[in-house]
Amino acid sequence: xxxxxxxxxxxxxxxxxxxxxxxxxxAAAAQAAAGAASSAxxxxxxxxxxxxxxxxxxxxxxxxxxxxxxxxxxxxGKNAVGEPEGGPAAGVxxxxxxxNGAGQGVRLxxxxxxxxxxxxSLQGGPPxxxxxxxxxxxxxPKGGSLEKPKRGGGAQGSDSxxxxxxxxxxxxxxxxxxxxxxxxxxxxxxxxxxxxxxxSPAERAAAPSxxxxxxxxxxxxxxSPEIHKELGDANVQSQRGxxxxxxxxxxxxxxxxxxxxxxxxxxxxxxxxRSTSDSSLAEARGGCWTPGKKHxxxxxxSESWRKRKRHFFILSNAGKPIYSRYGDEHxxxxxSATLQAIMSYVENxxxxxxxxxxGAHKIVFMARxxxxxxxxxxxxxxxxxxLRKLDLLYGQLISILTDSIERTFRRNQKFDVHSxxxxxxxxxxxxxxxxxxxxxxxxxxxxxxxxxxxxRQAAGVALQEIASPGLVFGLLLAPAxxxxxxxxxxxxxxxxxxxxxLCNFVGASESFRTSESFVPLCLYRYNPxxxxxxxxxxxxxxVCLVLLTSQQDGFFHLKECRAHIEQSLRITGVFRExxxxxTRGGLRVEEVPSASAAAQRRLAAGTETGEGIGSLPSSRSxxxxxxxxxxxxxxxxxxxxxxxxxxxxxxxxxxLSAGLGGPAGIWHFLYRHTAVDQYLASEYSPPLETRAAxxxxxxxxxxxxxxxxxxxxxxxxxxxxxxxxxEFVMLAWSTSDFDFYAxxxxxxxxxxxxxxxNRVCTSIRxxxxxxxxxxxxxxxx
Amino acid sequence: MxxxxxxxxxxxxxxxxxxxxxSLMNQYVNKKFSNQYKATIGADFxxxxxxxxxxxxxxxxxxxxxxxxxxxxxVAFYRGADCCVLVYDVNVNKTFDNLDNWREEFxxxxxxxxxxxxxxxVLGNKVDVDGGNSRVVSEKKAKAWSASKGNIPYFETSxxxxxxxxAAFQIIAKNALKxxxxxxxxxxxxxxxxxxxxxxxxxxxx
Numbered sequence: 004x005x006x007x008x009x010x011x012x013x014x015x016x017x018x019x020x021x022x023x024x025x026x027x028x029x030a031a032a033a034q035a036a037a038g039a040a041s042s043a044x045x046x047x048x049x050x051x052x053x054x055x056x057x058x059x060x061x062x063x064x065x066x067x068x069x070x071x072x073x074x075x076x077x078x079x080g081k082n083a084v085g086e087p088e089g090g091p092a093a094g095v096x097x098x099x100x101x102x103n104g105a106g107q108g109v110r111l112x113x114x115x116x117x118x119x120x121x122x123x124s125l126q127g128g129p130p131x132x133x134x135x136x137x138x139x140x141x142x143x144p145k146g147g148s149l150e151k152p153k154r155g156g157g158a159q160g161s162d163s164x165x166x167x168x169x170x171x172x173x174x175x176x177x178x179x180x181x182x183x184x185x186x187x188x189x190x191x192x193x194x195x196x197x198x199x200x201x202x203s204p205a206e207r208a209a210a211p212s213x214x215x216x217x218x219x220x221x222x223x224x225x226x227s228p229e230i231h232k233e234l235g236d237a238n239v240q241s242q243r244g245x246x247x248x249x250x251x252x253x254x255x256x257x258x259x260x261x262x263x264x265x266x267x268x269x270x271x272x273x274x275x276x277r278s279t280s281d282s283s284l285a286e287a288r289g290g291c292w293t294p295g296k297k298h299x300x301x302x303x304x305s306e307s308w309r310k311r312k313r314h315f316f317i318l319s320n321a322g323k324p325i326y327s328r329y330g331d332e333h334x335x336x337x338x339s340a341t342l343q344a345i346m347s348y349v350e351n352x353x354x355x356x357x358x359x360x361x362g363a364h365k366i367v368f369m370a371r372x373x374x375x376x377x378x379x380x381x382x383x384x385x386x387x388x389x390l391r392k393l394d395l396l397y398g399q400l401i402s403i404l405t406d407s408i409e410r411t412f413r414r415n416q417k418f419d420v421h422s423x424x425x426x427x428x429x430x431x432x433x434x435x436x437x438x439x440x441x442x443x444x445x446x447x448x449x450x451x452x453x454x455x456x457x458x459r460q461a462a463g464v465a466l467q468e469i470a471s472p473g474l475v476f477g478l479l480l481a482p483a484x485x486x487x488x489x490x491x492x493x494x495x496x497x498x499x500x501x502x503x504x505l506c507n508f509v510g511a512s513e514s515f516r517t518s519e520s521f522v523p524l525c526l527y528r529y530n531p532x533x534x535x536x537x538x539x540x541x542x543x544x545x546v547c548l549v550l551l552t553s554q555q556d557g558f559f560h561l562k563e564c565r566a567h568i569e570q571s572l573r574i575t576g577v578f579r580e581x582x583x584x585x586t587r588g589g590l591r592v593e594e595v596p597s598a599s600a601a602a603q604r605r606l607a608a609g610t611e612t613g614e615g616i617g618s619l620p621s622s623r624s625x626x627x628x629x630x631x632x633x634x635x636x637x638x639x640x641x642x643x644x645x646x647x648x649x650x651x652x653x654x655x656x657x658x659l660s661a662g663l664g665g666p667a668g669i670w671h672f673l674y675r676h677t678a679v680d681q682y683l684a685s686e687y688s689p690p691l692e693t694r695a696a697x698x699x700x701x702x703x704x705x706x707x708x709x710x711x712x713x714x715x716x717x718x719x720x721x722x723x724x725x726x727x728x729x730e731f732v733m734l735a736w737s738t739s740d741f742d743f744y745a746x747x748x749x750x751x752x753x754x755x756x757x758x759x760x761n762r763v764c765t766s767i768r769x770x771x772x773x774x775x776x777x778x779x780x781x782x783x784x
Numbered sequence: 785m786x787x788x789x790x791x792x793x794x795x796x797x798x799x800x801x802x803x804x805x806x807s808l809m810n811q812y813v814n815k816k817f818s819n820q821y822k823a824t825i826g827a828d829f830x831x832x833x834x835x836x837x838x839x840x841x842x843x844x845x846x847x848x849x850x851x852x853x854x855x856x857x858x859v860a861f862y863r864g865a866d867c868c869v870l871v872y873d874v875n876v877n878k879t880f881d882n883l884d885n886w887r888e889e890f891x892x893x894x895x896x897x898x899x900x901x902x903x904x905x906v907l908g909n910k911v912d913v914d915g916g917n918s919r920v921v922s923e924k925k926a927k928a929w930s931a932s933k934g935n936i937p938y939f940e941t942s943x944x945x946x947x948x949x950x951a952a953f954q955i956i957a958k959n960a961l962k963x964x965x966x967x968x969x970x971x972x973x974x975x976x977x978x979x980x981x982x983x984x985x986x987x988x989x990x
Contacts, residue, residue: 321864322844323792333790336844337829340794344827347860415897416864419792 297432302334314379315396315435317420318343319412325374325420326400328435332421342377346370358386369393373412374400374420384702385709388445392438395500399434401527402504403427405534433511437503440701441484445708446675446742448682449502452485453589456772458580462488463776465571469564473554475535478502479572480547481585484510487546487577489776498528499680505537509549515539519565521558524551538562542569543578545585590774591686592665592672595763663689666762667755668748670731671700674767675742681775683767700746703731707744711735725753734760790840793960794864796894798886799871800879801850804909807943808871809847812953817944824849827861836957843957862894867903867960872921874908874940880921880929887933903959904936907952912942 301308308330316335317326322343324332332339346368349356359366367389369376376393401408404423411418424431443449451459466477467490476497479487484506491497508524509515523534538550538561548568550561572578664670670691675682687697711721724735732747734756743764747756771777797805806824810816813830828847833840846861862868868890872879887904896902908926911919923940930938937959939952 319864321794322846323794323864333792333833333842334831336792336831336842340827340829340844340846344829344861347863351860416894417794417866418864421792422789 298329299331301330303330303338305330312381313384314377315392316342316375316377316379317396317400318375318377319416319418319420320347320370320373320375321416322347323417323419323421326396326424326431328431342368343375346375346377365389367393369397371397372406372409373416374408382702384705387709387712388705391444395438395444395504396431396434398500398504398527399430399507400424401531402508402525403430405525406527406531429511429513430508434504434507437484437507439698441503442673442682442684442701442704443484443499443503445701445705446673446682448499448675448680449489449506450485450682450684451774451776452481452487452581452584453587453683453774454487454580454584458575458577458584459488459773459776461575462572462577463490465568465575465577466490468571469550469567471550471552471554471557471560471564473552473557474550475529475553476549476551478505478549478551480506480509480549481581482545486776487581495529498526501526501528505549505551509537509539509547515547516541516544519562521561526551538565540565542572543581546572546578546581589684589686590767591688592669593688595665595669595759596766664691664748665759667759668732668751669756669759669763670746670748672743672745672760672763673704674744674764676771676775676777677739677741679775679777683774699730703733703746704744707733707735711737711742725757732756736760790842791961792842792844793866793957794844794846795867795869795956795960796846796848796862796865796890797869797871798848798890799850800873800876800882800886803850803871803873803876803879804943805850805871806847808907808909808941808949809845811943811946811949813845815946817946819944823851832953834954834957836954836961839961841957841961843953859893862890865890865894865896866963867905867956868894869905869907869956870936871907871909872926873910874921874926875910875913875918877920880908880926883929900934901963903956903963904933905952905956905959906930906936906938908938908940909943911940911947912945 298307298311303309311329313328315326315328316324316339318324318339320343322340324335324339326332327335327339345359346356350370355370356368358368363381363383365378365380365384365386367378367380367386369390374397376397378389378393380389404420408420438444454462462479466479466488469477475491475495477488477490479489481487484503486502489497489502505524505526514520519538519540522537522539524537525531525534529535533553535551535553536555536557538552538558539547541547542565548565550564552561554560671687672685673682674684687700691697691700707724711724720737721735722737724733726733727749729749731749732751732753734743734745734747736743741764743760745756745760745763767774797809799805801823802821806822806828807817809828809830810818813832824847826849830845830847832843832845834843835841846865848861868887870883870886872883874880883906891899891902894902906926906929908921908923913919926940927938930936937955939948939955941948941952943949
């Protein structure tokens with residue numbers, strides 16, 4: 004039950020750090036052991052497949068379902084931020100496999116008791132209703148007319164077709180001729196949104212905003228030393244509202260929480276926060292998140308289990324449980340069997356089940372060979388994002404086992420994978436955390452620790468200097484999965500998902516912190532069939548080195564490389580820079596330059612030179628000094644002077660004064676650099692200092708991104724969206740160079756908001772050398 | 785190697801409708817019995833944890849519907865089963881005669897790697913009815929059939945009286961486990977040392 008096979012030299016040495024140390028996740032395995040053996044975990048889960056079957060067979064025509072007319076849709080309420088409409092309705096959506104021709108999709112709307120009771124039945128109940136989750140963020144063009152679905156036919160469960168309703172208490176069946184796409188027609192809230200498929204932003208936007216929406220000018224990097232300095236200063240000055248509330252647990256309000264203990268602090272709790280032993284560090288970061296699986300005593304008969312907002316399951320296609328986010332896998336064997344039965348039943352008719360809606364719950368299925376993955380969510384998140392998470396979950400499983408697990412299943416269908424995963428609970432638990440907090444999941448990109456350009460270059464050089472045959476990637480990691488430097492052969496750039504899963508694996512495993520390790524690990528985007536070997540060692544408490552090699556016996560060589568890298572980093576002062584950068588944190592919305600500041604900055608450019616290696620401030624002393632002045636400034640006046648300087652406060656010309664946050668009411672932003680597959684997220688700051696608020700922001704982005712990509716296949720990708728609900732104003736902007744997403748105060752003024760976005764994008768470009776790993780990463784290995 | 789290894793066993797229960805499959809399960813798992821007959825629709829799933837020797841075993845019980853119209857469940861249901869329990873009613877000849885069909889159907893659908901040695905257990909249920917006076921299938925006959933099919937263990941049970949139910953399921957677990965330990969060897973033949981430069985350098989990067 005040793006999870007992945009381990010190379011020879013990987014005997015654990017407790018003595019010191021000299022010997023290779025292999026992480027053996029088995030250590031924690033016992034933890035999951037069941038409570039009393041006698042307590043028969045039991046849940047009668049009845050499956051009325053007959054109902055499903057009969058209906059499917061007799062389903063001939065196109066179902067007409069009750070649905071709202073467009074006029075109504077346009078006038079819908081303002082505050083539905085994509086919360087799906089609940090009710091007793093349930094929909095089972097089935098997609099014909101494409102190769103089966105016909106291209107017809109079947110959707111069964113089956114009423115269902117939901118997950119509220121111990122009995123999940125696909126039978127009985129009131130008639131189903133059209134799946135009308137109000138995708139508030141769905142990008143509908145201005146004027147509210149629904150875009151035609153791209154595929155032909157286009158009946159889409161609308162008014163064209165005869166109605167047929169089955170007996171058996173079943174709901175209705177919808178067979179859209181154009182395929183099984185769902186078509187949400189709810190008109191989102193306000194009409195002041197813009198979206199378009201193509202064309203320049205200027206063409207689409209209304210007069211006042213059109214000019215602003217042009218791509219930001221790319222300013223010369225050297226032109227704004229002052230900004231850099233100021234930016235860094237202010238970073239330190241405001242040291243994160245979240246951290247001010249250290250140790251405070253914030254309960255998630257109903258409807259938001261997923262059962263986490265609240266913890267303020269940075270969005271992604273990474274390396275340093277996963278330490279329970281290293282409590283000082285954990286406290287310093289304000290993390291209350293503890294590693295390991297939670298609620299293992301639950302099963303599907305527990306009230307608490309059924310109330311969890313988002314479940315993830317992995318099972319074999321024989322119905323044997325492999326993983327469950329909550330509860331004990333063995334006790335959930337009955338539930339797992341039910342899931343398998345549902346999937347296999349549809350599979351039997353050469354079909355694939357994609358999703359079921361049951362009241363507020365959405366159940367999403369994914370089959371990867373003999374592995375079935377299921378997500379059950381009541382968080383209202385889009386199906387596409389659940390699928391994305393299932394894919395990553397599968398990737399994590401493969402990273403531990405490789406896809407040769409499929410061969411094992413071909414030989415032995417009874418195979419019990421669960422037993423192989425002993426000790427990996429923290430990895431999956433951490434992944435679940437990542438799912439709720441890490442923007443890498445949404446953006447398919449990784450993020451770098453903001454670091455002076457020269458420091459990052461120096462780190463890259465240190466990694467490149469080592470020569471080792473078979474070396475595949477070299478990675479220097481800062482806490483929270485932020486990358487200091489990543490080098491790889493040009494021919495095989497690392498996939499962001501691999502980076503995400505690797506960071507998660509490394510960060511979740513406590514044993515890496517204490518000693519050097521050499522573990523087999525598979526990168527599923529790189530090569531799902533083979534193990535690579537990861538050398539993992541912490542050079543500093545906040546700097547983790549990961550070297551991936553294809554050579555099973557590479558440990559001792561990589562150990563030498565480590566020494567070399569460590570020395571090189573120390574000489575070039577990279578550790579110091581990293582420590583400063585970690586303290587400093589990322590960009591903050593309060594520091595977005597105001598319009599006047601931006602103008603003055605341009606004037607000031609060239610009169611001041613950057614300190615340290617790069618343009619971000621690089622020494623603590625200078626930071627502290629200006630920190631002081633900034634604090635003074637802040638206390639002096641609520642409407643702090645913004646004359647020519649970055650910093651807190653909002654100039655009067657921004658037009659909005661309510662609430663906190665940055666100019667024009669900007670609360671948070673994400674910037675994705677397309678060319679390098681990297682993103683940048685601003686730090687959370689008031690009013691987003693609570694865990695609950697941060698989670699709402701995450702979920703808002705999640706829906707925003709899904710709608711930009713045309714969730715539900717209702718329309719293609721969009722270039723720009725501006726929308727407003729009761730909580731936020733959201734702005735999304737996609738160009739060929741970058742994607743930008745921001746949330747604002749709900750009362751933000753549109754023109755001001757767009758102007759601020761432009762400024763943010765411009766200023767990010769000016770210091771992108773510090774924020775991203777942009778330089779070439781040649782690897783001479 | 786943590787303290788105790790937990791094993792999961794998938795157990796399929798087959799037999800004609802009305803022979804008492806669900807009642808047996810209910811008696812075994814919940815210690816409950818109801819005289820009322822309610823046809824199983826599709827399948828029911830129950831789990832029960834038992835101790836077999838020194839091992840903790842979770843039995844995942846698949847109670848299938850006996851009616852023919854549900855038989856289309858087929859492969860999906862039988863896939864990866866560790867043990868198959870065949871149930872008949874000692875008071876109804878037909879249910880015994882059908883055991884052959886059930887067994888064959890299972891072997892075809894599940895296609896276990898070693899059909900000869902796949903663990904079956906036969907249960908003759910409802911021995912309590914009329915004090916045994918309405919019985920039509922003799923124990924001898926049933927035992928002979930079981931023996932002829934590769935020495936399948938045979939039990940006479942009564943779900944109503946809770947007679948022999950635990951004992952039968954204990955054997956079910958034990959036999960399934962025996963079979964499992966022989967087969968379950970994880971093959972760590974996954975180490976591809978030639979991972980030098982795997983397939984893709986361009987192409988499906990996303």
